[in-house]
Amino acid sequence: DVKVTQSSRYLVKRTGEKVFLECVQDMDHENMFWYRQDPGLGLRLIYFSYDVKMKEKGDIPEGYSVSREKKERFSLILESASTNQTSMYLCASRTETYNEQFFGPGTRLTVL
Amino acid sequence: RKEVEQDPGPFNVPEGATVAFNCTYSNSASQSFFWYRQDCRKEPKLLMSVYSSGNEDGRFTAQLNRASQYISLLIRDSKLSDSATYLCVVNDGGGATNKLIFGTGTLLAVQP
Numbered sequence: 692d693v694k695v696t697q698s699s700r701y702l703v704k705r706t707g708e709k710v711f712l713e714c715v716q717d718m719d720h721e722n723m724f725w726y727r728q729d730p731g732l733g734l735r736l737i738y739f740s741y742d743v744k745m746k747e748k749g750d751i752p753e754g755y756s757v758s759r760e761k762k763e764r765f766s767l768i769l770e771s772a773s774t775n776q777t778s779m780y781l782c783a784s785r786t787e788t789y790n791e792q793f794f795g796p797g798t799r800l801t802v803l
Numbered sequence: 804r805k806e807v808e809q810d811p812g813p814f815n816v817p818e819g820a821t822v823a824f825n826c827t828y829s830n831s832a833s834q835s836f837f838w839y840r841q842d843c844r845k846e847p848k849l850l851m852s853v854y855s856s857g858n859e860d861g862r863f864t865a866q867l868n869r870a871s872q873y874i875s876l877l878i879r880d881s882k883l884s885d886s887a888t889y890l891c892v893v894n895d896g897g898g899a900t901n902k903l904i905f906g907t908g909t910l911l912a913v914q915p
Contacts, residue, residue: 726905731811733890733907734847749902781846790835790894792903794846 694718695795697782703801710769712798714782721787723765725749725757727778728797734781740765741787772802806830807906809891815912820881824889824909827873832896833904836867838876839890841908847890850876881913 698713724739736749738757758766783792809826816822836853853865864877891906
């Protein structure tokens with residue numbers, strides 16, 4: 692079974708804090724993704740990575756950065772958290788050759 | 804125009820009913836199509852891929868109409884456990900990125 696894990700299910704941070712969201716997959720997938728999900732807006736792609744040390748901006752990268760130092764790990768960084776970054780954050784991974792994406796359980800981040 | 808459009812619902816149906824969802828997509832170059840299911844406060848999971856010839860998996864039937872650029876999902880003999888949000892997903896046409904584009908979802912509530 693493919694497993695994608697995220698470091699926290701729930702997180703509460705204060706405005707201006709630096710926030711790290713970690714994602715690890717155990718299936719040797721090349722591709723990894725970070726989304727946020729908000730009511731009425733669906734899943735929106737923040738950043739993705741097709742290989743180690745490689746990253747590409749998604750549709751809403753502003754206010755975020757990422758790091759992929761190892762194939763199995765993809766981190767999302769909020770340099771200075773703001774209240775409008777309160778959301779559900781979902782990590783996903785997939786192989787190069789097949790489109791099915793496997794999601795982690797999500798991190799519900801609240802920024803006060 | 805949204806890249807992937809779905810009726811948000813909710814669709815409230817009695818147990819045993821047949822229900823159908825449609826989804827339209829805007830990119831004629833899209834080549835891969837999926838239905839994902841998302842339970843409340845859980846991550847999305849692949850329900851089924853959608854093939855040009857149509858495909859069936861038990862009580863679920865998916866159809867693709869490339870000419871009209873829409874995808875459908877039919878659920879027969881609805882169960883209480885079918886209650887969830889159903890996400891229509893298409894790829895962005897491939898090329899260098901091959902990202903998946905998610906619809907905002909259709910909420911199904913099956914009533915006893």
